[in-house]
Amino acid sequence: MNAVDCQKIEKSFGQGETQTKVLRGIDFTAAQGEMTFLVGPSGCGKTTLISIIAGLLGSDSGSVSLFGESLSSLSARDQILFRRRHLGFVFQQYNLLPALTAAENAAVPLFAAGMNRKLAVKKATDLLGALGIGHRADASPRLLSGGQQQRVALARALVHEPRLIICDEPTAALDHKSGESVMELLSSSAVHPDRAVVVVTHDNRVFHFAHRIAHMDDGVITHTESPTTQLSHH
Amino acid sequence: MIALAIQMLRHDGAKFLTMVLAVALAAFLTQNQASFLVAFLSMTGSQIRDVREADLWVMEPDTECFDQAKPLKETAVQTVRGFPGVEWALPFLKVDTNARTESGKLSVITLIGVPEESRVGEPIMQIGDATEIYQRDSAVIDPGGMSLLYPGQNFRPGMKIRIHDEWLTLRGVSMASPPFTGFPIVHVSHATAMRLNRAETRNTTFVVARLAAGANAAKVTKEIAQSTGWKALTREQFEAASWKFYSDQGVPNLFYITITVGLIVGIAFTGQTFLMFVKENARAFTTLKVLGFTHPQLAVMMFAQASLVVVLGLSIGTAMVVATTELAKTLPFFRGLYLPWEVTLTCCSIIGCVTVMAAGMSFYKVLKLQPADVFRA
Numbered sequence: 001m002n003a004v005d006c007q008k009i010e011k012s013f014g015q016g017e018t019q020t021k022v023l024r025g026i027d028f029t030a031a032q033g034e035m036t037f038l039v040g041p042s043g044c045g046k047t048t049l050i051s052i053i054a055g056l057l058g059s060d061s062g063s064v065s066l067f068g069e070s071l072s073s074l075s076a077r078d079q080i081l082f083r084r085r086h087l088g089f090v091f092q093q094y095n096l097l098p099a100l101t102a103a104e105n106a107a108v109p110l111f112a113a114g115m116n117r118k119l120a121v122k123k124a125t126d127l128l129g130a131l132g133i134g135h136r137a138d139a140s141p142r143l144l145s146g147g148q149q150q151r152v153a154l155a156r157a158l159v160h161e162p163r164l165i166i167c168d169e170p171t172a173a174l175d176h177k178s179g180e181s182v183m184e185l186l187s188s189s190a191v192h193p194d195r196a197v198v199v200v201t202h203d204n205r206v207f208h209f210a211h212r213i214a215h216m217d218d219g220v221i222t223h224t225e226s227p228t229t230q231l232s233h234h
Numbered sequence: 235m236i237a238l239a240i241q242m243l244r245h246d247g248a249k250f251l252t253m254v255l256a257v258a259l260a261a262f263l264t265q266n267q268a269s270f271l272v273a274f275l276s277m278t279g280s281q282i283r284d285v286r287e288a289d290l291w292v293m294e295p296d297t298e299c300f301d302q303a304k305p306l307k308e309t310a311v312q313t314v315r316g317f318p319g320v321e322w323a324l325p326f327l328k329v330d331t332n333a334r335t336e337s338g339k340l341s342v343i344t345l346i347g348v349p350e351e352s353r354v355g356e357p358i359m360q361i362g363d364a365t366e367i368y369q370r371d372s373a374v375i376d377p378g379g380m381s382l383l384y385p386g387q388n389f390r391p392g393m394k395i396r397i398h399d400e401w402l403t404l405r406g407v408s409m410a411s412p413p414f415t416g417f418p419i420v421h422v423s424h425a426t427a428m429r430l431n432r433a434e435t436r437n438t439t440f441v442v443a444r445l446a447a448g449a450n451a452a453k454v455t456k457e458i459a460q461s462t463g464w465k466a467l468t469r470e471q472f473e474a475a476s477w478k479f480y481s482d483q484g485v486p487n488l489f490y491i492t493i494t495v496g497l498i499v500g501i502a503f504t505g506q507t508f509l510m511f512v513k514e515n516a517r518a519f520t521t522l523k524v525l526g527f528t529h530p531q532l533a534v535m536m537f538a539q540a541s542l543v544v545v546l547g548l549s550i551g552t553a554m555v556v557a558t559t560e561l562a563k564t565l566p567f568f569r570g571l572y573l574p575w576e577v578t579l580t581c582c583s584i585i586g587c588v589t590v591m592a593a594g595m596s597f598y599k600v601l602k603l604q605p606a607d608v609f610r611a
């Protein structure tokens with residue numbers, strides 16, 4: 001069973017004359033234990049696709065199933081609960097809450113699930129330690145470097161042990177060195193036999209972290225490749 | 235979750251403060267003006283309440299309030315005494331006149347005559363003994379009168395007041411309830427009042443009466459009114475009539491304007507600022523949605539934020555009102571000022587509800603946030 005299984009996804013934006021078809025029948029899969037990259041030129045529909053996979057956006061046609069569960073069969077509320085339990089996110093702009101400390105930010109998914117606050121912050125702090133920024137746990141995000149902020153975001157994506165992590169351009173806002181180290185952390189701490197990681201990126205300097213790369217152009221997946229460097233680890 | 239909401243609010247200290255102060259301002263203005271209004275209007279009944287022994291007030295039909303009264307003819311007392319259910323009836327003489335002091339201070343005053351035999355309407359005293367008014371050429375004055383006619387002076391035995399062409403000696407300071415008119419209240423004996431009122435032919439401003447035990451007030455007043463053509467009111471009815479008379483003169487309008495402005499300014503400021511807060515935190519709220527916060531959870535968070543603003547604002551505003559009321563009460567003319575709990579309850583409920591409703595409108599913005607926008611810069 002694939003972690004992510006998309007069939008014939010279509011999606012248009014706008015109405016009438018201005019309508020543009022962004023996804024034109026996408027078939028896309030991502031497997032557990034793997035890091036799957038989704039690459040392609042700007043505007044080809046990568047973000048739209050992962051929004052649909054995550055249940056943040058509806059598709060016009062086609063089906064998405066996550067771990068065998070069809071998203072469209074769930075009620076709106078159950079979709080949120082599913083996302084809360086099983087999905088983690090990493091964004092290009094980190095999206096940390098400026099009002100919270102690093103540890104509290106990392107604990108947000110646990111807050112959403114209603115975990116006791118102390119326990120949640122403790123768990124998040126431990127995870128920050130494991131990701132090498134334990135010493136910044138009490139800092140406000142605006143006092144952290146981009147690389148540090150993205151590591152906090154990574155902790156937030158991992159803290160509730162989700163089965164699918166979705167990253168949209170996680171290194172795009174970072175210099176090469178921090179980007180490289182964030183990707184290293186992602187591949188060492190997020191990849192897990194029970195978990196799939198989907199990474200949207202432009203950044204061909206980090207392609208070597210991928211187990212599989214799906215190439216997308218103008219609303220379709222053109223081809224999928226498996227870089228040999230990663231395959232040798234299997 | 236609630237802790238998270240409060241953290242977000244506190245993080246934007248400037249908006250938090252603006253909202254709290256706006257609510258505080260609304261709470262202050264509305265309660266301050268409403269309590270002034272209630273206090274002033276209840277002063278229209280001060281001199282009626284002060285005649286503690288009287289259950290009934292009988293007056294000319296044209297008389298609408300205590301301050302503007304047309305006197306009855308002298309036989310009215312006898313007539314009222316003749317009705318069954320009336321235990322006793324007495325003439326009540328109120329004279330509106332002028333007074334001046336040795337230093338030349340002038341004021342319109344309200345002079346009240348107290349019958350020596352019954353002592354009905356005798357004031358409770360702050361300084362001195364009320365029975366001294368029955369001595370010749372004696373009077374007592376209220377605290378408002380003291381401050382108006384003898385500014386900066388404490389009461390001294392032997393102080394003089396000139397009413398018409400007679401010098402009376404002040405024997406003490408009464409605790410007469412503060413009059414709506416703000417005029418000094420001077421109590422003298424009924425005999426003295428009659429003498430000072432000699433230019434007028436009528437000496438019965440009102441007839442005050444006591445109901446016999448077990449008598450039905452409504453029945454007695456109805457009988458008196460029907461057979462004499464006068465107005466006969468219970469004390470409560472007369473107080474209410476005086477209240478209504480001044481209300482109808484437009485006294486409350488100025489207060490209503492300030493109250494409305496206070497409400498609008500406070501609530502508009504708070505609502506607008508809350509909306510700005512939500513807009514500026516749109517990214518944070520969108521992220522929370524994506525990370526699994528449900529709409530009910532977000533509603534609870536925003537309710538907590540609005541509630542904290544409301545509770546803090548109302549507390550500060552109410553504390554300010556209590557402080558100013560206590561301060562104002564030390565001034566003689568504002569001695570009747572008080573903050574009725576009904577005013578506090580009403581003002582705080584309205585402000586609280588409307589502010590939370592305004593926050594509810596901001597919640598609509600959060601409802602409309604598109605989760606997919608989380609990926610957009």
Ligand SMILES: Nc1ncnc2c1ncn2[C@@H]1O[C@H](COP(=O)(O)OP(=O)(O)OP(=O)(O)O)[C@@H](O)[C@H]1O
Pocket residue numbers: 013014022041042043044045046047048049
């Ligand atoms: N909500 C929307 N309304 C209208 N058009 C949209 C909307 N979202 C995306 N689009 C359009 O759909 C196309 C694909 O957008 P998308 O963000 O998925 O591309 P992308 O591959 O992620 O690009 P980039 O690499 O620049 O992030 C773009 O032309 C974009 O303008």
Ligand SMILES: [Mg+2]
Pocket residue numbers: 046047048168
């Ligand atoms: Mg994109």
